[in-house]
Amino acid sequence: MHDLEERLRLLEDRAAIEDLNVRYFVAADGDDLDTLRDLFAPGATFSISGHVGGTGREGVVGFLVEQRRRMGLTVHTPHYVLLGNRLSDRADGIVAAHLELVLDGQSLFGAVRYQDEYVRLDGRWMIARRDMRTIHIAPWRELDSAFASDRPVRWPGAEPQPSEFPRSKG
Numbered sequence: 001m002h003d004l005e006e007r008l009r010l011l012e013d014r015a016a017i018e019d020l021n022v023r024y025f026v027a028a029d030g031d032d033l034d035t036l037r038d039l040f041a042p043g044a045t046f047s048i049s050g051h052v053g054g055t056g057r058e059g060v061v062g063f064l065v066e067q068r069r070r071m072g073l074t075v076h077t078p079h080y081v082l083l084g085n086r087l088s089d090r091a092d093g094i095v096a097a098h099l100e101l102v103l104d105g106q107s108l109f110g111a112v113r114y115q116d117e118y119v120r121l122d123g124r125w126m127i128a129r130r131d132m133r134t135i136h137i138a139p140w141r142e143l144d145s146a147f148a149s150d151r152p153v154r155w156p157g158a159e160p161q162p163s164e165f166p167r168s169k170g
Contacts, residue, residue, distance in 0.1 A: 013091070016125045017118055018081045021095050024127070025076035031068065037061045040127050041119050047131040049164060072102030089120040090128075099137065104156040110137025113165065133164040 020039060027035035037057050045052050046060040054063030068074075076097050083093040095114040102108070117129040138146035138154040146152045151160035 010086070013086065013120075013125070014081075014083060017083065017091060017093065020118070020125050020127065021078055021081055021114075025078055025097065028064065028068075029074050029076055033061055033065065036064060041121060044127055045129050047129075049133060050131060070104050072105075074099070074101040091118045091125075092116060093118065106139045106156050108137055108139055108156075109143055110153075111135040112137075134161075135163050135165050 023035060024039050026032070027039065037060075040046075040057050040060050042057055044055070044057060044060050046054045046063055053067070054060035076099055079096045079098070081093055081095050083091055085092050093116050095116060097112055097114070099108070099110050099112060112135060113133050115131045115133060116127060118125050119128040120126075134153045134155075136147055136152035138152065139156070142154060146154050146160070149160070150162060150166075152163050153161040155161075
C-alpha cells in the first residue's frame with residue numbers, strides 16, 4: 001500500500017488532469033487562444049485519427065484556429081478521464097466527450113475519445129500529445145440513421161466512415 005502522501009498526490013494529479021481537460025474544452029468553445037496555448041507542452045502534438053495536424057504550442061494552436069474557421073457554435077461536453085500509466089511527471093489517458101458543433105454550416109452531434117499523454121512541467125500538468133478519435137458524428141437530421149449504421153462517422157464533405165471504436169460482435 002502506498003503511503004498517505006503518495007496517495008494524496010495521485011488524487012491531486014487526477015484532479016489537475018481532469019481540470020486541464022475541462023479548461024481545454026471551455027477554451028476551445030470560447031476561442032480563447034491564450035489559454036489553449038498555455039495548456040499544451042512546448043513539444044506537444046495534436047492529431048485527428050492519427051494524422052498530426054500541429055506540433056509545438058504554436059503549431060497546435062494554429063491547427064486548432066484553422067479547424068475552427070469552418071465552425072460556428074461548439075459545445076464540448078467531457079464525460080470522463082480514464083488515466084492509465086502514471087509516473088511522477090508523465091501520464092496517459094483517455095477523455096470521452098460529446099460534441100455539438102456547427103461545421104460548414106451544418107449542425108452536428110457526435111462522440112469522440114481523445115487519446116492523450118500528459119506531462120508535468122514546472123509543477124503544472126500539460127497536454128503533451130492529443131489524438132482525437134471519432135466514435136460517431138453526423139448532422140442532426142441524419143443522426144438516427146447514421147448512429148444505427150456501420151458507417152456512423154459522417155463529417156461534412158467526406159464519405160461516411162466506420163467508427164474508430166466499432167462494437168465487436170463476438
